[in-house]
Amino acid sequence: MIETAVSSQLVSIPITTIIITFKILVFMHSIKSPMIIIFFKMIKKPKKIIVASRSSPLAKRQLEIFNLKLKKFLEEKFSLSKVFIKTRGDMFLTDRLSTIGNKGLFTKEIDQAQISKKVDISIHSLKDLPTKLEKGLVIGALLKREDSRDALISRDNLTIFKLRKNAIIGTSSLRREMLVKKIRPDLKVRIIRGNVESRIKKVVSGKYDATFLAMAGLKRLKILKNFKPMNPEKFVPSPGQGIIAVVLREDDKALLELVKPINDKKTSFEAECERGFLDTLDGDCALPIGALAKLDQQKNEVKFCYYYENLETIFFERKKIILNSDQARYDCIQIALDLKKRAKKI
Numbered sequence: 632m633i634e635t636a637v638s639s640q641l642v643s644i645p646i647t648t649i650i651i652t653f654k655i656l657v658f659m660h661s662i663k664s665p666m667i668i669i670f671f672k673m674i675k676k677p678k679k680i681i682v683a684s685r686s687s688p689l690a691k692r693q694l695e696i697f698n699l700k701l702k703k704f705l706e707e708k709f710s711l712s713k714v715f716i717k718t719r720g721d722m723f724l725t726d727r728l729s730t731i732g733n734k735g736l737f738t739k740e741i742d743q744a745q746i747s748k749k750v751d752i753s754i755h756s757l758k759d760l761p762t763k764l765e766k767g768l769v770i771g772a773l774l775k776r777e778d779s780r781d782a783l784i785s786r787d788n789l790t791i792f793k794l795r796k797n798a799i800i801g802t803s804s805l806r807r808e809m810l811v812k813k814i815r816p817d818l819k820v821r822i823i824r825g826n827v828e829s830r831i832k833k834v835v836s837g838k839y840d841a842t843f844l845a846m847a848g849l850k851r852l853k854i855l856k857n858f859k860p861m862n863p864e865k866f867v868p869s870p871g872q873g874i875i876a877v878v879l880r881e882d883d884k885a886l887l888e889l890v891k892p893i894n895d896k897k898t899s900f901e902a903e904c905e906r907g908f909l910d911t912l913d914g915d916c917a918l919p920i921g922a923l924a925k926l927d928q929q930k931n932e933v934k935f936c937y938y939y940e941n942l943e944t945i946f947f948e949r950k951k952i953i954l955n956s957d958q959a960r961y962d963c964i965q966i967a968l969d970l971k972k973r974a975k976k977i
Contacts, residue, residue, distance in 0.1 A: 678709050679711075679712050680710065680752060681712045681749070681750050681752070682751065682754060683713075683716055683750040683752070683753045683754070684713075684753065684754040684755070685716065686717050688826060688828060692851050693851065693875050694754045696774065696851065697774065697893075700774065701893055704893065709889075714749075714750060716740050717740065718737045719736055719739060719740065720759075735765070742765040742768060746768065746880070751883070752886065754878075756875065760876055762906050762910035764878065768881065769879060769887075771891075772877040772894035773875070773895060774875040775895040776847075776874050778850055778860075778873055779872045779923060780845075780846045780872075780873075781807065781844070781846065781863075781866055782844055782858040783841055783842075784830070784834055784842050785841040785858075785859075786835060788856070789841070791814060791841075791861070792815070794818065794841060798819070798841065799820075799840050799841075800841050800842065801820075801830065801842040801843075802843050805918070806936075807843050810921070821839065823839060827844055827849070827852060828852075830842050831854070845868075846858075864934065867921030867947075868921055868922075869922075870905035870908065874902055900924070900959065901926055904922070904962075905933075905963070907960040908935055908964065908967045910964075911963075912967050918937075920935075920937055921935065921937075932950060933948075933963060934949050935947070935966060935967075937974070946970050946973060948966055950962065
């Protein structure tokens with residue numbers, strides 16, 4: 632009833648009165664009237680979009696990369712605000728990832744903040760995201776992929792073949808550990824956890840002879856020395872490695888539309904293949920699985936490595952796939968199912 636009464640009163644106000652009032656407001660704004668300045672600021676106040684990530688230097692850098700890309704497409708009515716959240720994976724740094732509850736280890740706390748609408752957008756390394764996201768969340772965009780390879784970090788910038796006999800390698804990744812054992816069975820693998828900088832310090836201090844880090848993280852943090860890239864033909868990366876994922880609420884149609892322009896189609900295609908393979912094998916860090924889809928004009932192919940549950944038998948697979956996203960995902964799922972069949976025959 633109140634709304635109806637107010638609207639009928641507004642209708643009765645002459646148009647000339649409204650125009651004159653507006654002109655007075657504009658004039659008062661031009662002479663810097665404090666009350667009018669506040670009034671205009673309230674009218675123009677942009678909608679705040681809260682963007683979250685983990686609190687590590689690399690996670691913060693990835694959030695900044697997202698912000699810079701999105702700002703090119705943002706209208707003035709939006710503003711971005713950052714929030715950094717510690718996850719379980721950031722707090723428990725002594726055990727292997729697969730032993731402390733790998734699924735959602737680096738995302739759960741952020742997911743909860745997003746589902747409860749304390750956060751609008753979250754930024755993740757795609758390789759940290761479970762293949763099945765929390766209910767109500769979706770990947771809204773994938774940024775253009777950085778270098779997908781692993782890199783070996785050592786004090787003397789050696790290749791894995793030049794490391795001393797029985798050298799100590801730090802890694803908490805089962806995939807990396809199994810690949811190391813295949814390439815250099817003499818090397819001793821010890822668990823190492825922590826952010827990029829802390830792991831490098833442990834190598835420099837002599838606690839470890841070497842460790843592995845993703846090339847994408849090194850490049851984003853501008854760490855450009857004392858590493859050797861691993862050959863992805865033999866050292867197949869983690870599915871989704873080098874890709875920044877933008878996660879939103881499924882029902883937030885406005886923001887889903889907003890991030891569309893920053894989605895990289897080629898990267899999304901590759902990620903779909905790799906995560907289809909991973910999902911079929913039910914990986915998410917518990918099993919040592921590598922996957923890399925490389926799509927270009929000359930050849931469209933995927934490379935996979937899969938250690939069977941006994942952690943003794945490794946399968947490498949390389950296939951050409953059709954340049955069609957639905958068919959490519961189907962092909963990758965079929966490859967995974969075939970590998971499972973072969974593994975069970977052993």
